[in-house]
Amino acid sequence: MPKLYTFLKYFFVVIWACFVIAPFLWAISTSFKDFNSVTGGATYIPWLQFEPTLDGWSVLFKPGSQGGINIIGPYFNSIFVTLTASLISIVLGTLAAYALSRYTFKAGIVKNNDITFFFISQRIMPPVVLSIPFFIFLSSLGLLDSLAGLILVYIVLLMPIAVWIMVDFFNRVPREIDETALIDGCNPFQAFFKVVLPNSVPGMLVAGLFCIIFGWIDFFFAFILTFTKVQLLPVKIVALNSSITPWWSLSAAALVSVAPLIIVAFIVERYLSKGNLSGALK
Amino acid sequence: MLNHISFKPTEEYHLNDISLRFDPGKMYTILGRTLSGKTTLLKTIAGLQTPDSGSINFEDTDFLSIPVWKRNVAMVYQQFINYPHLNVRDNVAFPLKQRKMDENLIEKEVQEAMEKVGLIGFESRKIQELSGGQQQRVALARSLAKKAKILLLDEPLVNLDYKLREGLREEFKKLFNVSDESNSILIYASTDPLEAMQLNGDIIVIDEGKILQTGTAKDVFENPATAKVAEITNDPAMNINKCLIQDNSLIMNDSVQIQISDELKSVPNGKYLVGIRATDIYLDNQGFAFDVEISEISGSETFLHLRNSNLKCVATIEEVKTYNTNEVVKINFDKSKIYLFEESGELRHSPYQQ
Numbered sequence: 001m002p003k004l005y006t007f008l009k010y011f012f013v014v015i016w017a018c019f020v021i022a023p024f025l026w027a028i029s030t031s032f033k034d035f036n037s038v039t040g041g042a043t044y045i046p047w048l049q050f051e052p053t054l055d056g057w058s059v060l061f062k063p064g065s066q067g068g069i070n071i072i073g074p075y076f077n078s079i080f081v082t083l084t085a086s087l088i089s090i091v092l093g094t095l096a097a098y099a100l101s102r103y104t105f106k107a108g109i110v111k112n113n114d115i116t117f118f119f120i121s122q123r124i125m126p127p128v129v130l131s132i133p134f135f136i137f138l139s140s141l142g143l144l145d146s147l148a149g150l151i152l153v154y155i156v157l158l159m160p161i162a163v164w165i166m167v168d169f170f171n172r173v174p175r176e177i178d179e180t181a182l183i184d185g186c187n188p189f190q191a192f193f194k195v196v197l198p199n200s201v202p203g204m205l206v207a208g209l210f211c212i213i214f215g216w217i218d219f220f221f222a223f224i225l226t227f228t229k230v231q232l233l234p235v236k237i238v239a240l241n242s243s244i245t246p247w248w249s250l251s252a253a254a255l256v257s258v259a260p261l262i263i264v265a266f267i268v269e270r271y272l273s274k275g276n277l278s279g280a281l282k
Numbered sequence: 283m284l285n286h287i288s289f290k291p292t293e294e295y296h297l298n299d300i301s302l303r304f305d306p307g308k309m310y311t312i313l314g315r316t317l318s319g320k321t322t323l324l325k326t327i328a329g330l331q332t333p334d335s336g337s338i339n340f341e342d343t344d345f346l347s348i349p350v351w352k353r354n355v356a357m358v359y360q361q362f363i364n365y366p367h368l369n370v371r372d373n374v375a376f377p378l379k380q381r382k383m384d385e386n387l388i389e390k391e392v393q394e395a396m397e398k399v400g401l402i403g404f405e406s407r408k409i410q411e412l413s414g415g416q417q418q419r420v421a422l423a424r425s426l427a428k429k430a431k432i433l434l435l436d437e438p439l440v441n442l443d444y445k446l447r448e449g450l451r452e453e454f455k456k457l458f459n460v461s462d463e464s465n466s467i468l469i470y471a472s473t474d475p476l477e478a479m480q481l482n483g484d485i486i487v488i489d490e491g492k493i494l495q496t497g498t499a500k501d502v503f504e505n506p507a508t509a510k511v512a513e514i515t516n517d518p519a520m521n522i523n524k525c526l527i528q529d530n531s532l533i534m535n536d537s538v539q540i541q542i543s544d545e546l547k548s549v550p551n552g553k554y555l556v557g558i559r560a561t562d563i564y565l566d567n568q569g570f571a572f573d574v575e576i577s578e579i580s581g582s583e584t585f586l587h588l589r590n591s592n593l594k595c596v597a598t599i600e601e602v603k604t605y606n607t608n609e610v611v612k613i614n615f616d617k618s619k620i621y622l623f624e625e626s627g628e629l630r631h632s633p634y635q636q
Contacts, residue, residue, distance in 0.1 A: 176363045179330050182350040183357050184424070185380035190351075198367040 024255075031056045031251035038247050056248030059240075060256065071236050071253060078216065078233040079260065081147055085154035086211035090204055092155075093162025098192060100163070101170035102178065116167050119160040127220045138225055145227045153221055158211040165210065169203030170196075202272055209268045216261055233257050287336035289322060289491075296322040297333060298491040306431075309468040309483030311499075313475060315514060319491040320471035324434045327469070328355050340432070353432075356425030360437040362417035364409045364424075371396075371405040373420050377428045395427035398457055415446040426457070435470045439477070451480060475517045479503060487511050504634035508627040509555050518560045518585060521595040522623070525556040532556060532620070535593045538570050543617045549631060557621035560585065563597035569614035577605035586611065 029044050032052035043049035062068020096119075099105075100112050134153055135144070143149030173196065181191035222232040237253040240246055283304065289297040297319050304310060312320050325331040327338065329350035338345035345353065356377075364373050374395055378388045396402055399419040409417060418438060425433055439447045439454075472478050478485055478499065485502045487494040494514075495507040506512035512520040526533040528551050533539045542549075572588035572595075579585075584599040588611065597613055605611065622631040 174361060174363065176359050176361060177365070179325075179328075179350075180357070180359070180363050180421075181365075182330065183328055183353075183355060184377035184428070185351050187349070187351050190380075195365055195367075199365070 027251040027254055030247050031249075031255060033248050035248075056246070056252045059246070059249045060253055069236060069240060069249075071233060071256065074231045074233045074236040075256070077147060077230060078257075081150045081154060081232065082212055082215035085151045085158055085215050086208055088151070088155050089158040089162045089211050090208050093159045093207065094166050094197075094200065094204060096159075097163050097166030098170055098196065100167050102175070116163065119163040122156065122160045131221070131224050134221065135224060144225060145229045147230055149225060150222065150230070150232070153225060154215050154218070157218070157221070158215055161210050161214060162207040165207040166200070166203055169200065169207075173199065205268050205271055209264060212264055213261060216257075283339045284327075285337045285339070287323075287326060287333045287338065289326065289331065289333045295319075295491040297326065300336070300491070300493055302486065302493065302496070304432075304467045304469065306465040306467055309470065309481065310486055311478040311481050311483050312469060312471040312486045312488055313473070313478045313502075313515060314471075314488035315473055318489050320473075320488060321436055322491070323488065324357065324436050324469065324471055327432065328357050328434055329353050354428075354430050355432040355434060356428045356430035357434040358418070358421045358425050358436065358438045360440045362414055362421060362441070364417055364420050366409050368409070369405070370401060370407050370409065370412070370420055373409065374401075374423045374427050377424060391427045391429075392423075395423040398426055399423045399453070415442050415450065418442065418450070422457075430466060432467045432469070435468070437471055437473065440473070451477065455481060475515045478515070485515070487514055489514060505629060505632045506557075506621075507629055509557060509623040509629075510627060512557050512621060512623075516559055518596045518598065520557045520559050520621070521563075522555050522557050523593060523595065524625075525554055527551050527554060527622075535591055538590055538593055540615060540617060543620070545618075545633070546620065546622065546631060549622060553625055554630060555623040555625060555627070557623060558595065558615050559619065560596045560598040562616040562619040563595065563613050564616065565599060565611060566614035567612055569612040571610050571612055574605045574607060574609045574611060576607070579604075588613065 025044075029046065030038065032046060032054070033043075033050055034053050034055050037043060037050035040050075046052040059068045060071045063070050100116055105112055105115060134156075138144045138149040138153070141149070143152065177199070178191050178196060181195040182188070186194060217234070218232075219234040219238065222235050223238075226232065226235065234257070237250065237257060240249055240253060284300055284302045287297055287300040288295065300323065312323060314320050322331060326333050327345075329345075329348065332346065365376060368376065371392060374392045375388050378391055383391075393402075396405065399422050401416065401419050401423055404412070404416065409420065412420065418441075422438065425435075439450055442450065468483070470481060470483065472481075482499055484496065485499050486496045487502060487507075489510055494511045495502055497505075502511065502515055506515055506520075509520075509522045513522060523534055527542070527546075527549055530542055530547060531539050532542050532546070534556065570590060572590045574586055575589050575594075576587040577584060578587075579602050582600070582602060584601065584603055584605070586597045586599060586605060588595050588597060619633050620631075621629070621633065624630050
């Protein structure tokens, strides 16, 4: 019985791994193809089945005058917007979450849980619903087609995630730790910054990871709220699509755009699995 | 000094008109069941909870107007609460650093406290690397290092295993005797009557937010003010049953009737509550027949939960023996150790009364 269980376990893990890895392998192989290799039937192994070329990759870095799309500018725009918005969301979200977890708010029938739900309800609405208010809002602020405008919108979208994760995290940190800090001579601010915050790093890392992922993959708002001056990576990649879909460049661009997420996930995962952080608070 | 402290966050009182006086250099044990208000009382003294009414005076100041972080109290919780991001030494030093004490002095105080609780050699360990008992020692060391005027201990041993608990309790007694010199007030909350008796301080019995009795361990044990106190201060709880006193016999039910001792003869006929400790019930072939409902072995003793029609009681038998459910045992009561309470609960007669 245990043998069968082990077998089944690994069987499904392997199937799942194939399922996850296959698109990446396909993208990697496609990114080194040209028009003829892509349209000439399914081939996977370079040199044996098709002659690899760097054409797909070079398009990404050539300026428009040479027929490329030059993703470097949008790439750094995306990194800047995502990181800034995530950072601000985490800072504000952590503060809000701590207050929601530890203090009781009451305004009529609105209580702590309602406020927490209000934050997450921002994510329940379909983006299309939000797009027009955001557009009008940014346009009246003169922030359309600007990095600052995008950061503002992303904070609205990302902070609920941070609040949601951190409220849950703080609720699991025993209140007695704060109380002990107060008894040991900390005022409420010192208790938060000297004791609660240093022990919240794992939660903040997880919240940060989610913010970065959701910020990075957004296409819709980046598309609606920018025109020519500022462009983000997802919009630029989609712009590759013309009369002929250049699968090779698209694959290369997709790989380039996924890379930062993989790096961030690896770093956070390392940090979390150190154990002393994740297991710090039982 | 607590004056008429009340706290009623919901429909029920958590603290109900509590007035207490604590003298410096003395140790007090608050004894009460779970949810009786012990923790709320400690938190109120610490300043973590503000009572609805009443006042607290300490060293001629209005304690309630001072925020927690300026009160100079220390508290140890029943959960092992430490700062997980700091190592053992920094945990103990935390309150001293918070006071901005001189580094050398901090080092000295920390060493002293660590020595008292037996944590020397663990200074640079992380909290998560310690066992439960060690974690609680760290919390204790932190509260000792602070040299607080008021030291609050909220069931500090309850989450430890039996052996560790016994060991630490012994050390506690020594520690507290040492800290007596500092003239601080020590308040220890516990649900365990045995623990309260062993610690040998003044006992404050609390139930449903109300103080039922205060006094020395001996006094509370020998002369419980009410039947409720007698239940709370004994483990197993004292057997309290309705009874009738009529013509020198004590009638518990149709079949269980005993001739009363001379001391009790002055008690007028009428309805009372009779209190008998589990340890004052013994096996006797000439005694009353009871059915065994549950039998549990506890250390070198056996607790028998017995029943005779509507009469229930728990007896402690001084040997380890297995009894079957519904087995009939014959028992008798030590007549010289019988307590009588009025129907309303007040003590009417104690075997220790002069």
